[in-house]
Amino acid sequence: MKMLLASAFLLFSAWAQDDLGPQGPAVKMAPAPVVTVVQGKPATVPLSFRVSSGYHINSNHPKSEFLIPTVLKVEATTDIVIGRTTYPEGQDMSFAFAPDEKLNVYTGDFKVDVLVRPLRSVQAGKYIVRGTLKYQACDNAACYPPKQLPVSFDVKIAKAPPAPTKNPAQSPHAH
Amino acid sequence: MKRNPLILFFIAAIVAAMLFAGIRMARNNRANGFAKGQLIGQLAPDFELPALDGKNLKLSGLRGKAVLLNFWATYCGPCKIEMPWFVELQKEYGPQGFQIVGVAMDDASTEDIAKFAKEMGVNYPILLGKESVGESYGGVSVLPTTFFLDRDGKLIAREFGLQSRSVFVDHIKKAMSQGHAVQAQK
Incomplete structure (x- = not known):
C-alpha cells in the first residue's frame, strides 16, 4: 500500500519536476568520454552539445560583427596544456524574422574538439578540466541574453612507456 | 479501520x-x-539612463506623450526587423505626441551600439540599458520586449518577441488616446 502511494507521489512529482526544468532555450552537454592521454602526448577530447529544439545559436563564426559567437573557454591548468579548440562549421540558415539573410548557426547536436597535452612531468591519474561554453540563442521571433554553460571533462593521464635503454656498442673482442 | x-x-x-x-x-x-x-495598468517604473548622445533621459520627463519603450540588443535579429518600422512610426506619430525610446540591453560597446543605430537610421533616443532597469519591468529575458505607456506614464500593454507592424500601430493609437496630453517636462 505504502509502495503504491509512494509510486503515485513520485510519478506526479517527477511530472512537476520536469515542468520545473529550464525555461526557454538551453544548450546541454552530453557526458564527455574519459580520454586517456599519455604523459607529454597530445589527444583530442570531443565534447558533444545539444541545442533545444526550435532554437538556434550562432556558430563560432557568425556572419555579422554584431552577433555573439559560440565560444568554449577552457580554464588553464598547471598540469595539462590546453591546445586548439576546433568548432564545427555552422549551417547557413534563414529565419522568419529575416528571410533574405543567411545566418551561420548551430542547431540540434554539435561537437567541439579540445586538444589537450599533459606535461611529461605530470603524475599519472585522472584530472578534471573545466570551462564554459558561451552562447546566445534565438528562435524565430525572439532572442535571449547570452548564457554560459559550465563544461567539465575528465582526462586520464597514463604513464609514458619507459624510454628504450641504449645498449652500448660492444667493442669487438680482440682475439 | x-x-x-x-x-x-x-x-x-x-x-x-x-x-x-x-x-x-x-x-x-x-x-x-x-x-x-x-x-500593466500601473505607472511605468521610472528610470534615468544615458543616451547615445551623452545626455541622460528620464522616462518620467516624457509625461504627456505616449511612449513605446523597446528593450533590444545589437545581437537580436528580430529587433532589427522592428527598427525600420519604429523609424516610420516615430515620423508618423511623433508630431501627435508620441515618442519611441530604445533601451539597448547588451554588452556591446557604446560605439558598436551607436554604429548599429546609425546603420538602422534610428531617429529616436537609444539608451544604454542596465539590468536593474530591466528587472524593474519584470525582467527582460526575451528580446525584443516592448512596453506601451499612455500619456500619463501608465503601462497599457506589453509585447514579447517580434510582432507585426499592425500590433504596434494598435497599441500606439490606444496609448495616444489615453491620459493627458501635456507639455513634456525638460
Missing part, C-alpha cells in the same frame, strides 16, 4: 496534482505575473 488503497491512491494523486498546479502558478507569476498582474 481498513483503508481502501484506491481511495488513498486517489488522494495522493490529487495532492500531487495540486502541488504541480501550485508550482506552475508560482512559475507563471515569477515569469509574467509581475508585469501582467501588477505592472
